[in-house]
Amino acid sequence: MTASGLTAGALAATAGQLALVVGGAPLLVGLMRQVRARLEGRAGAGVGQPWRDLRKLLGKEAIRPDGSSWVFTMAPLLLLASTLVITAVAPFLSTVSPVEGVADLFAVVSLLMLGTVALALAGLDTGTAFGGMGASRAVTVAALAEPTILLAVFALSARVGSSNLADIVESTLTTPAQVLSPASLLAAVAFAVVIIAEAGRLPVDNPATHLELTMIHEAMVLEYAGRDLAMIELASAMRLTVLLGLGANLFMPWGIATTVAPLPLLGAAVVFAVKLGVLGAGLAVFEVFVAKWRLFRVPELLAGSFLFGLLAVSASFFLA
Amino acid sequence: MSVLRKIIRTGRVAESAPQAPPASADAEGADRSGPEPVAPLSGSVQLRHVDAGSCNGCELEIASAFGPVYDAERYGLRLVASPRHADALLVTGPVTRNMADPLRKTYEATPAPRRVVAVGDCALNCGVFAGGHGVEGAVADVIPVDVEVPGCPPTPDVLIAALRGLTGR
Amino acid sequence: MSLIGAGLGVIAWGAIAGVTLGALAPSRARALVAGVLTSVVGAGGVLAGLAALGGQGWSLTVTDLLPLGAMTLAVDALSGAFLLLVGAVAVAVGVYSVGYTGPGGRHGAEPDATSGDTTALAGPSSEPGAAGHAEGAASRTAQSALPLFVAAMLLVPAAASVSTLLVLWELMALTSLVLVLAEHRLRASVRDAGLWYAGMTHAGLVAIMLGLVVFAAGAGGESFTALRAGSGDLSPGTRSLVFVLIFIGFGSKAGMVPLHVWLPRAHSEAPSHVSALMSAAMVSLGLYGLIRVGFDLLGGGPHWWGLLVLTVGGLSALYGVLQASVAVDLKRLLAYSTTENVGLMLIGVGAAGMFAADGNRILAGVLMAAAVLHAVNHAAFKTLLFLGAGSVLRATGLRDLDLLGGLARRMPVTTALFAVGALGAAALPPGNGFVSEWVLLQGLIHSVTATGSPSVVAALSIPLAVGVVALTAGLGMVTFVKAFGVGFLARPRSTVAAAASESPLTMRAGMFLAAAACAGLALAPATAGAPLTRLLRVLPSVRDGAPLADSGIALRLAGIAGSMSPLLIALGLLVAGASVAALARRVAQGRPRRVAQAWGSGGARLDPRMEYTATSFAEPLTRVFDDVLRPEHDIDVTPYVESRYLIESVRFRQRVPDRLEARLYPPLLAAATRWGQWSRRLANGSVHRYLAYGFVGLLSVLIVVGISG
């Protein structure tokens, strides 16, 4: 294949995964709600419900609370933009990427944090007690989750010798046994906890709660309406998708295309969708069995996962 | 594990959905022009519930409408925490003096297009509380009402039928 | 004449002109004169620094200028980096100080808002700053000390002999002390801060002096060339003694734990532009001293030196950021954040020392580059943040975050610029702090693969260091979300904050310069590659290779397969944001956002008193780290006189004292006091005794001379 053909193919791969994540993220959320509904004995609103919600929100009026500033209106944009950038650089469909080397795993984690910060600032900017409360809790959880996630990154990239996402994925593809190494398993556990904390799922945060005092994520977005809310909902769904997708492809990359030929890409898209579906459904099933924890037990959970991360790193040093 | 056993033993409890009300039909007893299904709201209506002074009988029925048996969520309905996220207000009870202003504020806080659903006889005409010393009036006296759901309390199927008129599902 | 010489000439003449004109100028012109001359001195530093980083070298010896010997100056790339850093900070600060020390503003007054309730803060109708101000930062002494302070800081990295360094170091300490004390008539707390600062800086000076004197005695000469040549002759024990002493000395200036105690005091009580100079520029000279003596003159050392620095760095980073995350005073928060960032730099230096001792020069080079790069980044964003805090202080007279808020609409420029700084300090992309933390983390995580089989010490310490850096980054994020979100957003929490107005043009211009530096460092860090390579060549143990491979816009590191392109990330964010915004605009079809009252659950009016404050914002963290922070709570419950069951008011107050300070310093201070008390007996006022002392003294001098002669 010629260089230009390669670039065109890689661009197609990036565009493909952007389209897949943007289009599929609400469906994933819909699927998770559907699984939950079925387990609760309900019929459920259908997998497409989040998309119907989004379409409706786009037609509605947007509202800005009195006394808020540009931060309030910019935050959804920044949240969505940072998630889009992550989606573009993460190896979901192919390890070949036109934006190779733009952002490594550290940058991806930091971009996730950037989104959290944008939303937290917006929560504070509303000037309501709930907004401030949500912001305070969200950044506390994020601050405690960040060390864990970076340690997991460390454990993963130490064995590969690079923190570039594509390198990690490729190395797992060439030596699959790595996945079963203690370092990798421990890192997977740590990463799973972080996904739950960062995506605001049970037992850290209840995405379906109506009680303001128990909210984390919802409390920050109480003031948003219309298209602003749509952006936030879409971005939240995408963040969940991206986190699950990273988890899937860092620890079980099989099925990902190593070229940019159309057929493997198509196959990779199908496999990726299936992986996410399974992971999402699994998470939804898990959520049925747990209740939300007290806010002040969440740090214990995160400290535990931090320990797992530390063990993972030490394992990668000593058992390398 | 006991939860798992329970889930398997219980299976699906949601009753099968009744026939969707014809799109143009009014909810029973509505004396206005009825809930024109608003195009932008089709398929998804988020509700913010406001208890303006109800006896909580209506609340019980709303809760069971969203419970597993009636499962209102399958029609694209959802209860939300903030009026900013809502498309319709679900108002119950006669409007008491202390709740009149909050009700108006909630209505103000809801983004357009917005609908108001008055649930229960009290919301329609103050019901058994008519003439009470703390009662300001019916919901329609405070904010414009679009859909009326009579009954004391209205049964979940009546409530759901009225709400399905909003989502068009 | 070389560019460096020219630059240093500008510094020297600028300082002299500053002192004389600052003292002579009429009070109306004083702010302008001092500000401009400070900027000129700073520009001299920038010029010399750029030339030195470009590869020029320069040295000068003036005999008979100092009482103890010749004044020796030499500039290499390492000096150049710090000349540039200090100079650039001074340029921005100089411009800013014209407005800040000019007439108007509330910043001279007692910020005693913490005790009063918000409504009582109607603000004195007569401008309190105007009167108090002339004797504060705008006084003759303070204004003429400012350029001198900058010049002293700039000459420190150029010093090339022990005596020159010590004299300049002390000049820097004294001029900064004068500036810290500038507002001592206005607030009693300034005097306390000055006392702590004076004590700590002189204790540090003693440590440095001891270390360097031991070094010079062993090496047989006091010029840096002699020290470099003679460092090999020192016994390992002496070398380690020298290193530990200078580490303590320079570390106290850098504000490392547990010698940081002066920092939160002096930085919050000094006038804000002085805080910026001290926190951004002077503190990094501590790092300079450590690198210069430890890695250049001593030429690196055993493994445990690095481990010591790494450990202290880790502790400083954690402790600093933890205190910053719960701080309520904006300038105190920034001061603790300085300790945090110094900690990160020390982690880099320490790890570099460890790997250099193992002979892994490439990795050592990357880590050292990370430390220096972080010093530069920190200088840029900390200048900006302190200047921003100064603008807030000038507009409201407040440093207490719990009473601020609502400034985004009242001081839009200051708010936007502060946001740039906060982004950098929170180490989030696309800010500049993120870049150097990224390099640091890359250096740390690749220690495994790069060293082959790592030593047990490294295998234990490096993961912990990564954990510390990560936790620091997380808590730093909380800190700056709090500082920006509570301080600038939402609605004002006090009447003075509600009455704030934007700062004068010069202040905005000064902040803008710092913000531009932040942006440049954030977007094009790869340009630092060549200068950093030259800098590392000065240090024998980490001399190999270029740390940052300059490959266009992506940032690649030597020997490490990790890359990142801050420019493209920023561009990606911009493009994604712009397209989403365009899409949203199309969807909106011209319908504007409705402005509605914030949703207060339908209740009565939303009072600003219901907003989250900095204290409440940090409450979850305070609980999580309860064991370390040990906050003190006061709850006053006042019942009505009629019945003690009816509560009239409840007042809750939380204070998070510096536990390290409370644990370590009182015994030390008590011992010092006892010693002072005891030595008072020597001077009991009897003339006979004093005569006897003189006689004994003379006699012992004669004996010493007699023996040695």
Ligand code: SF4
């Ligand atoms: S309608 Fe009946 S059930 Fe509903 S609030 Fe009124 S009295 Fe209670």
